[in-house]
Amino acid sequence: MPNRARVTIRDVxxxxxxxxxxVSRVLNPxxxxxxxxxxxxxxxxxxxxLGYRPNQAARGLRTxxxxxxxxxxxxxxxxxxxxxxxxxEDALGANGYSAILxxxxxxxxxEREAVATMRSRQIDGLxxxxxxxxxxxxxxxxxxxxxxxxxxxxxxxDGVSSIVNDDAxxxxxxxxxxxxxxxTRIAHIAGPRSLSTGEARxxxxxxxxxxxxxxxxxxxxAETTAFSEDEGLLAAAQLIAGGLRxxxxxxxxxxxxxxxxxxxxxxxxxxxxxxxxxxxxxxxxVDRLSPPLTTVRIPHYELGREAGRRLxxxxxxxxxxxxxxxxxxxxxxxxxxxKV
Amino acid sequence: MPNRARVTIRDVxxxxxxxxxxVSRVLNPxxxxxxxxxxxxxxxxxxxxLGYRPNQAARGLRTxxxxxxxxxxxxxxxxxxxxxxxxxEDALGANGYSAILxxxxxxxxxEREAVATMRSRQIDGLxxxxxxxxxxxxxxxxxxxxxxxxxxxxxxxDGVSSIVNDDAxxxxxxxxxxxxxxxTRIAHIAGPRSLSTGEARxxxxxxxxxxxxxxxxxxxxAETTAFSEDEGLLAAAQLIAGGLRxxxxxxxxxxxxxxxxxxxxxxxxxxxxxxxxxxxxxxxxVDRLSPPLTTVRIPHYELGREAGRRLxxxxxxxxxxxxxxxxxxxxxxxxxxxKV
DNA sequence: ATGTTATGTGCAATCGTTTGCACGATTGTT
DNA sequence: AACAATCGTGCAAACGATTGCACATAACAT
Numbered sequence: 001m002p003n004r005a006r007v008t009i010r011d012v013x014x015x016x017x018x019x020x021x022x023v024s025r026v027l028n029p030x031x032x033x034x035x036x037x038x039x040x041x042x043x044x045x046x047x048x049x050l051g052y053r054p055n056q057a058a059r060g061l062r063t064x065x066x067x068x069x070x071x072x073x074x075x076x077x078x079x080x081x082x083x084x085x086x087x088x089e090d091a092l093g094a095n096g097y098s099a100i101l102x103x104x105x106x107x108x109x110x111e112r113e114a115v116a117t118m119r120s121r122q123i124d125g126l127x128x129x130x131x132x133x134x135x136x137x138x139x140x141x142x143x144x145x146x147x148x149x150x151x152x153x154x155x156x157x158d159g160v161s162s163i164v165n166d167d168a169x170x171x172x173x174x175x176x177x178x179x180x181x182x183x184t185r186i187a188h189i190a191g192p193r194s195l196s197t198g199e200a201r202x203x204x205x206x207x208x209x210x211x212x213x214x215x216x217x218x219x220x221x222a223e224t225t226a227f228s229e230d231e232g233l234l235a236a237a238q239l240i241a242g243g244l245r246x247x248x249x250x251x252x253x254x255x256x257x258x259x260x261x262x263x264x265x266x267x268x269x270x271x272x273x274x275x276x277x278x279x280x281x282x283x284x285x286v287d288r289l290s291p292p293l294t295t296v297r298i299p300h301y302e303l304g305r306e307a308g309r310r311l312x313x314x315x316x317x318x319x320x321x322x323x324x325x326x327x328x329x330x331x332x333x334x335x336x337x338x339k340v
Numbered sequence: 341m342p343n344r345a346r347v348t349i350r351d352v353x354x355x356x357x358x359x360x361x362x363v364s365r366v367l368n369p370x371x372x373x374x375x376x377x378x379x380x381x382x383x384x385x386x387x388x389x390l391g392y393r394p395n396q397a398a399r400g401l402r403t404x405x406x407x408x409x410x411x412x413x414x415x416x417x418x419x420x421x422x423x424x425x426x427x428x429e430d431a432l433g434a435n436g437y438s439a440i441l442x443x444x445x446x447x448x449x450x451e452r453e454a455v456a457t458m459r460s461r462q463i464d465g466l467x468x469x470x471x472x473x474x475x476x477x478x479x480x481x482x483x484x485x486x487x488x489x490x491x492x493x494x495x496x497x498d499g500v501s502s503i504v505n506d507d508a509x510x511x512x513x514x515x516x517x518x519x520x521x522x523x524t525r526i527a528h529i530a531g532p533r534s535l536s537t538g539e540a541r542x543x544x545x546x547x548x549x550x551x552x553x554x555x556x557x558x559x560x561x562a563e564t565t566a567f568s569e570d571e572g573l574l575a576a577a578q579l580i581a582g583g584l585r586x587x588x589x590x591x592x593x594x595x596x597x598x599x600x601x602x603x604x605x606x607x608x609x610x611x612x613x614x615x616x617x618x619x620x621x622x623x624x625x626v627d628r629l630s631p632p633l634t635t636v637r638i639p640h641y642e643l644g645r646e647a648g649r650r651l652x653x654x655x656x657x658x659x660x661x662x663x664x665x666x667x668x669x670x671x672x673x674x675x676x677x678x679k680v
Numbered sequence: 681a682t683g684t685t686a687t688g689t690g691c692a693a694t695c696g697t698t699t700g701c702a703c704g705a706t707t708g709t710t
Numbered sequence: 711a712a713c714a715a716t717c718g719t720g721c722a723a724a725c726g727a728t729t730g731c732a733c734a735t736a737a738c739a740t
Contacts, residue, residue, distance in 0.1 A: 008695095008696055009696065018720085020696090020697080021722095053456065056462060057695085057697095058397075058697045060725090061398050061695090064725080081422075085416055086415070089442070099440070100438050101441050102433075102438075118438075122397050284419065285624070288629050288630075290630050349728095361727090365689090368728085374687080374689090394726085395725085398728090399728075400727095401694090401727075402694070402726085402728045
């Protein structure tokens with residue numbers, strides 16, 4: 001009956017009649033070999049019997065390793081993040097690490113505060129899904145030598161590990177798909193330029209249009225200040241109001257595409273008959289929209305899992321050089337894109 | 341420059357020329373009053389200057405309080421949970437607590453393991469969104485006196501605090517709505533009876549049908565083993581195959597309703613023209629389905645927030661009696677229900 | 681002037697583990 | 711048989727913060 005009174009390593013030691021340090025060595029796989037197998041068995045049995053559970057706070061105090069990791073995300077209710085978090089957790093859990101989560105709503109002061117409390121909790125490393133291209137937290141971690149991995153978004157700073165998807169390829173897939181359907185006048189609703197995803201997708205859009213011999217009219221690129229439905233609606237409405245002809249919209253992500261759906265409906269334009277739309281992310285349920293959204297699927301779960309693995313690697317092999325990894329996205333063709 | 345070398349309370353003490361215990365007292369709001377204000381200022385300044393951050397592991401070791409909370413959920417990628425988690429986090433964060441998350445996929449062994457590592461991390465309390473009506477983890481926490489709050493689902497055990505929504509009311513709203521549309525032959529696809537939500541909704545369905553003077557044909561109640569789309573599809577297909585006439589389905593949750601959508605389509609039945617369908621939860625995007633789903637909205641975020649608050653209360657006032665709280669759901673009428 | 685109380689700070693033990701060091705016992709070498 | 715090397719375990723000092731207790735010093739009462 002492991003009751004309220006905590007059972008410590010000393011209790012186990014007394015029960016067996018050995019010194020606490022011996023118990024410690026038995027319980028640590030790395031040092032177990034140094035102890036007589038008879039004692040190992042007795043100690044293991046006693047530990048199980050008493051319901052001994054190592055006190056991580058004490059261990060962490062001594063070893064400076066807590067096996068807990070801070071994970072900062074903008075907002076868990078954004079459907080983009082749960083699979084990423086799940087991937088992170090699974091990878092961390094498999095290696096004996098736990099995640100401490102923090103939502104920051106993209107507010108810098110909350111990010112700072114969250115990092116402060118996490119560091120106070122002696123986290124062994126940090127995973128950021130909140131990085132801006134120019135991010136003081138990234139700089140701080142690098143300066144302090146705190147193991148850090150960026151996921152989904154990356155930063156401009158070098159020497160930082162990141163797991164992101166190949167934004168350029170994703171946009172290329174979307175643009176080429178539209179071209180193959182006969183579209184030539186293609187608009188882009190870009191994400192915030194302060195985020196790597198916004199900037200990379202925008203740049204890729206221009207490059208691919210050029211490379212495909214379609215001219216990318218700068219007036220057909222609309223700007224947003226956030227990857228949100230509202231912003232997508234606004235930007236699409238502006239595009240429509242601009243009066244320039246276009247037959248397709250490449251939205252910088254699915255939420256923006258949703259906003260575009262609304263703007264089109266508001267302007268009595270039909271999707272896909274009048275305007276084809278592509279998204280980015282393949283959020284849950286976009287296959288159920290009407291029309292089902294053609295979008296770029298990014299491997300969210302794998303993104304998170306790789307981030308978790310990379311961080312563990314970084315922690316356990318401190319001189320691993322930083323590496324930026326890109327995962328391959330896929331184009332998922334659905335009903336929101338048709339021949340022109 | 342708070343560099344890699346950790347700055348401790350001793351460093352601050354030396355800088356000011358006082359004893360470490362004095363620094364500790366200054367930094368603790370509760371004991372600060374006992375120290376001369378001049379020293380308080382010097383210490384505060386030095387702490388800020390050196391970038392001192394209390395080591396929570398050390399503090400936790402001494403005080404037996406870590407201000408971290410374990411949160412167990414089945415699966416964060418289920419859209420039901422993110423708002424709950426967000427609510428929990430917000431409430432905990434406001435009180436200086438952090439959440440350690442664990443996904444268990446409803447697998448008992450993973451639940452046990454997750455609780456074990458969390459307890460090893462000296463959590464101050466536990467929030468379970470995974471509770472079964474008969475749940476050994478709940479029993480264990482009660483036995484060991486670990487503060488515990490159940491959220492979303494509750495358990496049969498008494499003496500346990502829980503924040504759930506009023507399942508009975510939710511189902512009553514759905515059934516009365518259907519009745520008001522003229523439906524009399526109403527089917528129910530029930531959730532697992534091992535979960536409080538499954539059982540409560542099922543029981544309520546029977547009671548309300550009775551109370552409304554509609555006879556609830558037992559053959560019109562289909563069972564599922566999980567709150568999933570697949571299970572909903574299977575159960576709805578069975579109902580249809582059963583050959584009994586019905587004009588509406590009350591699904592035990594939205595995912596099951598989605599499955600019912602598919603089963604109806606497979607059987608060439610139109611929703612809502614042939615069969616009206618109601619869901620439960622009002623998950624994100626069910627307003628975008630075709631037809632948009634009539635469903636019972638539960639206050640997810642508030643559920644989580646209340647759970648967080650309750651747990652903090654339980655921790656800081658240990659003799660607060662356990663309380664079961666129900667939050668009011670609302671019926672959201674959309675396109676999936678029409679007059680018969 | 682003496683005794684009493686209040687006040688502010690220092691002292692040192694403590695929380696539970698880990699780990700370098702020491703030391704006795706065992707084994708192997710010659 | 712003497713010595714060295716190896717092995718297994720105990721000892722005790724950390725890790726960084728908190729806190730009951732003690733003890734000066736100051737303030738006050740008589």
